Amino acid sequence: MSVVTITPAVHGLRGTFTVPGDKSIAHRALLLGAIARGPTVVHGFASGADNRATLAACESLGVAVTARDGALHIDGRGWDGLRAPATTLDCRNSGTTMRLLAGMLAGRPFVSRLDGDASLRRRPMRRVLEPLARMGASIIAEGADGRAPLRVEGRPLRGATHVLPIASAQVKSALLLAGLQASGTTTVEEPASSRDHTERMLAEFGTRLTRGPRAVTLAGPQELRGANVRLPGDFSSAAFLIVAALLVPGSELRLTDVGVNPTRTGLLDVLAAMGASVLVEPEVGNGTEPRATLIVRSVPLRAARIGGELLLRAIDEFPILCVAAACAAGRSELRDAAELRAKESDRIAVMAETLARLGAHVEELPDGLTIEGPTRFAGGLVDSHGDHRIAMAAAIAALVATAPVTISDADCADVSFPGFYDLLAKAGGQ
Structure with missing residues (x-):
């Protein structure tokens, strides 16, 4: 079990990066x-x-x-x-x-x-x-x-x-x-x-x-033939960097070759409802999966009410969406996410615990959370519960905290995003 301490960002996140394959x-x-x-x-x-x-x-x-x-x-x-x-x-x-x-x-x-x-x-x-x-x-x-x-x-x-x-x-x-x-x-x-x-x-x-x-x-049975597959960058991994760039003042990140399958990009629609504008530049690629370069600049966010099919399209991004909501002005409501109670952790309960530890006002609901913002996160110790998406969400929250945040079992991020902490440091996170 590893422990990682992330200190608040002292300047905007900058650079062009490629996230791991989907x-x-x-x-x-x-x-x-x-x-x-x-x-x-x-x-x-x-x-x-x-x-x-x-x-x-x-x-x-x-x-x-x-x-x-x-x-x-x-x-x-x-x-x-x-x-x-x-x-x-x-x-x-x-x-x-x-x-x-x-x-x-x-x-x-x-x-x-x-x-x-x-x-x-x-x-x-x-x-x-x-x-x-x-x-x-x-x-x-x-x-x-x-x-x-x-x-x-x-x-x-x-x-x-x-x-x-x-x-x-x-x-x-x-x-x-x-x-x-x-x-x-x-x-x-x-x-x-x-x-x-x-x-x-x-x-x-x-x-x-x-x-x-x-x-x-x-109709079956069918036999498949081999193929040449080029994986796009994982949108769910890119989501952490997208929110980081939105929250840290003075940031501008370019994320290249990111998969933008419309069944996966609900987060972009959610963030648009919160006042963000992520520029999507389509790329020409092989295969059936659409891909794009995403350009993200910092901007103040406002609260939103999210549920139904839109939440389903952003279900893996729930932890980092909670961080964005905590930093947005007003009362956000995230609903229809009950299935997250049976993921690597109970992501609803664990995000409620994580945000509260960092000083946010949050209410746990059977199928989601209500979150009051904007929050200036405090520092402290966060338990990832061995859940890669919780660990990475906490790391992004740390960038806009008032003091360092220490994350337990932090290496679980390697489940989906090998090299996450190194890439974050290269972008300007500490």
Whole structure:
């Protein structure tokens, strides 16, 4: 466990930076490359802990992955190239790894066991196990109340129509992976649009599918072909630098090659409602994911009320959005985020605790927070609870505090943003 102390910024943040490759898209590139026939090359892979868990799982399933020339090379042998793992697949702290593997392995003719750390064992898995069971999957939750470890007893699957009660890209992706190896048609309908990285990448790998506004359909079984994938910078990582530049007076940051998939960029719309103007300069790139250079300058923020589908599009950015709200003038309300109570930490409760420790006026609600601003943060000790997004949000708050902020278990930031503290220092944060 590491401890990092961040001192208040003494001048504006400046410079041009590239954030690590997108974590969510990297998971999908690895798994689709593993089941595709032919070579797949993944450029821009960031070796955060979550992505390393997925990479290790692929190797344990008999897939050869090598790093050379700045890229990952996956020797895909198709569905039949997967082999029964000799040991339990350790998903570490990655819910994406566990849920997507559950769908991918549900139709394979062998038994697999998926496990993770204590945090992952506390997170709900029934939301993905129940719809997979309707496709004929046999997955036994060995933990209490439908939680990990999971024993996946592979068997033939049949297509099904799923109407999800809650929009979830992870559940949707697991069902599509199962549908690729099932007999018949699989449809996934959601009440709101979740991130669509899986659908976009399936098309890159040659999958035939049909997309509607909130539904996707594919017929199985299908075999994928290898692809050349260039990962954009992770918008959720860029979010911390965006808010930092808005809050620290005299700042101007340029963030290049950032993924700006519209299902992910709700934060930009939220910040616009708070008075910010982030300049988005589209870039021409390979693949199906839009990308852009983002130019951010400091500006005073005003309070906003955020919920519904807009909050869903900024769900991973909730911790740093809370920091922005605490610095904005007025009373902000962030609602419809109840699912965050079952992340790496209870992000609603932990952000309420973090902001209060730093002197903000905050009220915890069942599905979010109300936050009074503007706050001049005090210094002190913040517990990250081992949650990468909490640690990085606290680091940004420290830049506009009146005294240094010490963050416990700070190296958890490496889960999604390897080198975060070094990049922050280069930009002018201490």
